[in-house]
Amino acid sequence: MKRKGNGYAAAFRAAFPYTIPVLTGYLFIGIAFGVMYQEKGYNFLWAILMSVMVYAGSGQYVAVNFFAPGVNLLHVIFLEFMVNIRHIFYGLSLLERFRGMGKKKLYMMFSLTDETYSLFFVTKVPPEVDEHKFLFAIALLDHSYWIMGSAIGALAGSLIPFDAKGIDFAMTALFIVIYIEQWMSAKNRLAAIVGAAAAVVCLLAFGSENFILPAMICIMAALLCGRKVMEPKEERSVVEHAD
Amino acid sequence: MPISIQMSLAVIVVVAVVTFITRAIPFVIFRGGKEIPETVRYLGRVLPPAVIGMLVVYCLKEVRVFSFPFGLPELIAVAAVVALHVWKRNNLLSIGAGTALYMFLIQVVFVN
Numbered sequence: 001m002k003r004k005g006n007g008y009a010a011a012f013r014a015a016f017p018y019t020i021p022v023l024t025g026y027l028f029i030g031i032a033f034g035v036m037y038q039e040k041g042y043n044f045l046w047a048i049l050m051s052v053m054v055y056a057g058s059g060q061y062v063a064v065n066f067f068a069p070g071v072n073l074l075h076v077i078f079l080e081f082m083v084n085i086r087h088i089f090y091g092l093s094l095l096e097r098f099r100g101m102g103k104k105k106l107y108m109m110f111s112l113t114d115e116t117y118s119l120f121f122v123t124k125v126p127p128e129v130d131e132h133k134f135l136f137a138i139a140l141l142d143h144s145y146w147i148m149g150s151a152i153g154a155l156a157g158s159l160i161p162f163d164a165k166g167i168d169f170a171m172t173a174l175f176i177v178i179y180i181e182q183w184m185s186a187k188n189r190l191a192a193i194v195g196a197a198a199a200v201v202c203l204l205a206f207g208s209e210n211f212i213l214p215a216m217i218c219i220m221a222a223l224l225c226g227r228k229v230m231e232p233k234e235e236r237s238v239v240e241h242a243d
Numbered sequence: 244m245p246i247s248i249q250m251s252l253a254v255i256v257v258v259a260v261v262t263f264i265t266r267a268i269p270f271v272i273f274r275g276g277k278e279i280p281e282t283v284r285y286l287g288r289v290l291p292p293a294v295i296g297m298l299v300v301y302c303l304k305e306v307r308v309f310s311f312p313f314g315l316p317e318l319i320a321v322a323a324v325v326a327l328h329v330w331k332r333n334n335l336l337s338i339g340a341g342t343a344l345y346m347f348l349i350q351v352v353f354v355n
Contacts, residue, residue: 042251049255059258066254067246068245068246073253076258076261080262084265087262088265092283092290095287096284096287110266121295163346163350165346166316166345166349167346169341169342172299172302173342173345175299176337176341179292188291189292191292192292194293194296195294196300198293199299199301208304211304219294219297223286223293224286231288
């Protein structure tokens with residue numbers, strides 16, 4: 001197919017610009033994690049270890065509290081599962097795109113964060129780049145930003161010369177931009193409304209700590225029950241032909 | 244360190260494994276060349292826009308509307324991102340300017 005060796009360089013070059021918003025966001029929420037973890041008495045090597053092995057924003061924020069006397073591993077399992085439960089649904093959209101990725105597939109599953117998942121749906125794979133290598137490049141770049149952020153936070157969090165309060169809004173802005181891009185593509189607008197509306201309703205009903213699981217259940221139920229409305233016949237056949 | 248090295252490592256491994264499992268479940272269920280049911284393929288198509296909508300709300304979940312500053316910094320910054328993006332459709336501009344505006348709002352304008 002393509003010349004070996006060249007494929008990855010081209011994939012990383014093509015992927016990098018798409019990941020810059022994640023670079024900004026991850027560096028700073030990674031720094032915040034590193035600072036918190038370091039305050040618990042863990043140096044940058046621990047922060048790097050955790051960010052390499054776990055790679056989850058909210059999951060690692062929550063986990064910082066586990067490093068305390070009397071920690072119960074069953075409690076850890078339960079809380080982490082609840083924090084990360086939304087990820088269960090992400091793979092459903094990527095079953096086919098990850099097929100045939102061989103050894104890389106394990107890493108792709110591991111690195112499926114909110115941000116990486118979202119980027120996969122707005123990035124356009126350039127025609128000269130292999131799609132699998134492109135997706136892998138996005139995942140690996142995002143992961144490396146997260147590791148760098150954690151290390152910087154643990155090493156030098158207190159030395160940052162300006163007040164970075166509020167910089168994590170970059171993540172919110174990233175999701176809004178992806179949401180608008182999705183909206184402008186004029187596909188699945190109803191599903192986009194369902195997702196946001198279900199989240200708002202469940203947030204009001206269950207509070208900010210517990211709303212994600214009920215929201216995901218409502219979204220799944222609405223999407224399954226409303227299939228005829230969500231995806232009219234004509235659109236479905238278009239999608240199938242595109243496949 | 245508040246707990247032993249072994250216990251610290253155990254916590255990290257447990258957190259890593261649980262996180263990986265949540266992400267790997269769909270791939271394990273539909274592994275190999277197993278035919279993916281049409282309903283799941285449909286969900287795969289419509290879930291991303293719904294989930295991204297949910298994530299926007301997730302990012303804003305701690306906003307308090309009934310006490311100072313009444314969610315105004317978030318409202319203004321979100322509106323700015325939307326307006327900029329609809330107008331210029333430049334990812335970096337929308338995200339960069341929106342974030343800078345938000346930081347300015349909470350650090351300078353809406354100081355309690």
